[in-house]
Amino acid sequence: MIYIYLIGGLFLGWSLGANHAANVFGTAVASRMVRFKTAASICSLFVILGAVFGGSGTSATLEKLGAVNAMAGAFMVTLATALSVYWMTKLKLPVSTSQAIIGAILGWNLFSGSVTDFRSLTRIVFSWGASILLTALISAFLYWLLRGVLKRSRIHLLTLDSYTRTGLIIVGAFGAYSLGANNIANVMGVFVAVTPFHDVTLAGLFTLTGVQQLFFLGAVAIAVGVFTYSRRVIQTVGNDLLKISPLAAFVVVLAESLVLFLFSSRTLESWLLTHGLPTIPLVPISSSQAVIGGIIGISIVRRGRGIRYKVLGDIALGWLATPLLAGVVTFFGLFVLQNVFNQQVYLTAEQQAVQRQHPVGYLIDRHVLEHLGKEMDTSEIARIRYRVIPESSVLDDLLKSNTRLTRRQRQTVVRASEVVDIVMDPRLRSRKVDAKKFSQGQIEALLWIDMEKYTYGWQLFAALERISDEWKPRPETAANRQFNLDLAARRQLLVQIFRTSKPPDAVNGK
Amino acid sequence: MSFIHSKKSKVLETQIDEFLDTVSRSSIIFKNGIKKYLDGEIDLFEGTIGEISKLENRADELRHDIESQLYMYSLIPEIRGDVLGLLENMDTVINAEKKSLTQFSVEMPVIPAEYDADYLALADVCMNSAESLVTAVRAFFHDFNMVKNYLHKVYFYEKEADKISDRLKRRIFASELDLSQKIHLRYFALHIEDISDHAEDVADRLGISTIKRNF
Structure with a gap:
């Protein structure tokens, strides 16, 4: 049964890759600075590295998933998330997987009669605003600054071209690494406790734990998604919304990574804390929304020229629809799982009481x-x-x-x-x-x-x-x-x- | 991958510079050629045709090389088309210079000494327009803000060429020469003037490319 459930996770990995590749390489590919194949290869490699070696990091979404207390229920949440992200990818819209998961969990809450924490809803809306606003500001500033500097500097057109390309690849690789590290828990997190893999030592050099193998599998699913289906969203992000220049392409990705690092990195927070410096408040930043914010920032400096408001409207509708869709699909999916396939999709209060007798295990708080x-x-x-x-x-x-x-x-x-x-x-x-x-x-x-x-x-x-x-x-x-x-x-x-x-x-x- | 590009870019930068040098050199040689012809030093004049032919070939080679490399390594994707268009059109300036000198060599027009100064002035202004164009294109690659400063010089010299050529033609047709010689002399004014017209065409393209290239 675990393998069937695992397929749900892999499907989510695939659609995540297809949708989120645009966040790291969308502008680079659409501005024709980096070839799709090159971008996809680098993206895949770093997603896998990030997932396997950086992937045990925080996963706020997983904690929320932990509330879904039956495996079949978690499977449906995963599947519904994957379906809604896939559908949005088909419509060429960049969306946030974490928000889709939150929507799906709300669907589960509704079905199981659990208490819904409405703060997670406000959190989504807040995340939209914060991601767009912060990235738009930073990208506008960077773009204005860089453009000013470049107009004064006497860099040869071709040298600048080569610098921009290198920058795009480096920032893209970093982006792909953190994409893997941050999102693998969304894809495979549910299965950590029940991983069917055992530790393997490779050539006596290093050991891959069962969890790492599980994450590797998920990362491969993401990579396959990048290669097979990510072009559509890339076109929207880098071409349809605003025709983007190579420099703007670089600024968008740079601003996005800066915002992610400054406003949602717990590593930075703990570093600041240990050095007795004031911390920056953590905000739930979604990279899919940050990248759109970055493009909006560019268009602000260009005084709104060239931006297609219809595409922007479609994207915004997509953001609204994603959690909603995931919630509805979960609700009906759970109904089918429970009544047609006879699966237990949630635990009753009594069952939960029994489960409480079982150990939580280990928790670092x-x-x-x-x-x-x-x-x-x-x-x-x-x-x-x-x-x-x-x-x-x-x-x-x-x-x-x-x-x-x-x-x-x-x-x-x-x-x-x-x-x-x-x-x-x-x-x-x-x-x-x-x-x-x-x-x-x-x-x-x-x-x-x-x-x-x-x-x-x-x-x-x-x-x-x-x-x-x-x-x-x-x-x-x-x-x-x-x-x-x-x-x-x-x-x-x-x-x-x-x-x-x-x-x-x-x-x-x- | 991109580090290879950077090496390629350096090679390309040198090639583009060499191409522009070639255009600039050919316009100086063109003016020299006209001077030699007017001075009656026909052997030296024929030598300049040989030189300009070599430069033309070299410019063609360089242009093809640059073209294929820009595509092969998909460099400057955004303005690749513009850059290639520019280089191709600059080539037509050299072609016009060569063609003009060749016409002199083939038809050997008899130019009365009183018109020598005007023909020379026309060639000089045309050379200046081509030179200014080369500087403007260099600025397009290196120092973007300066393009406009050089472009207006191209336009200025083109207008000058028009004026000189107009004056020359009026003087020729007001003279006592045979109509056949008048027409013959007019053609040669036109051939030389042609060069500044080509330079102006390239300048127009460059102006548009500059507006497009806003980072």
Whole structure:
């Protein structure tokens, strides 16, 4: 069954490639500066690199998908997204896949009777405005500046041509890399927990984890989409909306990447934070809308000459239609899946309650990062925050591929991010905590935190340390070694007694 | 890929420069040729025809080379057509110069000494118009804002050529010469004037290309 579901993901990958290639190479190809084949090859290569090596990064959309709690439901959401993006590609309109997914999830919410967070709707509208406005401003400024400089500089026409071409290819390659890294989670994210692939070591040089292989497969689907069907949207972006000059082509892509980097890069944010600099507020930027914003910016400098308002109107309608269409298709698709194919497309409240007994596994959130920040640099770890990871080995793989942590540090991270969901139930305390296992001072300290809840073990230990010195590890000396070993064992015991989620590896049969 | 382009671009830049040098040199030689003819140094005059033929061939070679490379490596896609059109039309200036000299060589018109100064002045103005055109085209590649400054010179010299040629023709037809010789002399005024007309045509194209090329 997983393979059938996987096809849905691959279809989404294909239509994503067909639609989004225009965002990175549309203007370059349409201005005839880069041949389609060259662009498609570079785009494919960097999409794959981005997906496999940068793809474990953040995926806000995936978190939302996590709300879809049955595999068949997730499949329908994916399929509906793919269908609506495909349809828009057929109509030659650049659209945002993330927004299509949000629309599809709203459809699922409606069908399953789940609560809809209407903020995600306002988020889409906000994203439209922000993407267009920011990119239009930056691209207008850059275009005005570059044009002014070039008119004064005495660069030979052919030299300028060669510079522009190189610039287009470099910025395009970067764009393709981040396209792969940011979007692979949309395509394959749902399947991370159930990947059918095992780790493979290539020629003893490096290891591809199961997740990376899954991402590679998704990236190949994107690449196939780029090669087979991306010309249509490229024409719209680079030719139909505004006849674009090579310099303008370069400015549009540059402005787009700048906006994406400045306003939606968590890497930049954490870098600024660690260097004590003020951060730029993060805005959900869609590259499909940013590229149109960039073109609008050019036309502003050209005082609106040459822009086709009808095409612009069509594109705007497409943006409106995409989430709507994805939502409607999901709704009816779920109906068919449920009633014709007898698939469970969502979990009822009772089933969810049962599922809550199962482990969440590992999760690196703000608190974990703060906690870890005391002993290591967390800027790299932050790349995989907010992802629900089912197994310690998966987390370890992610840490290996995303960070340069040592083995020891990785173990620390894995331990700190295990979700144990402790509830300090007084009934459990009176039944299972006794003087044989704990000292009097330790037991007294536990009374203070009755009914408190902790997501992570270390949060419980920190609370206990604040209350009683008997829960505090002592300085590492020969005399204290036995006490510290005892303490560690008692802490483990405490977690075993009060945790409400089962240990993940036990559930997964390991 | 694009780094290869950059090398290609350098080669092409040199070739385009050489092409423009050729056009410029041929217009100087043309004027020299007319002077030699008027001075009666026929051997030296015939030599200039040989020189200008060589330049014409070289210009053709260069133009074909530039043309095929621009297409092969799809360089300057936006204004490729314009650039090729420009180069082709500049070629017609050399052709007109060669043709004019050849006409002198074939028909050997008998020019009374009193008209020598006018013919020479006409050739000089035509040379200047071709020279200004070459500078304008160079500016199109290098220093875009200067194109207009040179274009107006091309137009100025073309008008001058018209005036001189008009004056010359009036003087010829007001003279006591035979009608057949009058007509013969008129043709040679026209042949020389033709060069500045060609230069003007190219200047027109260049003006439009400049407007189109707004980055």
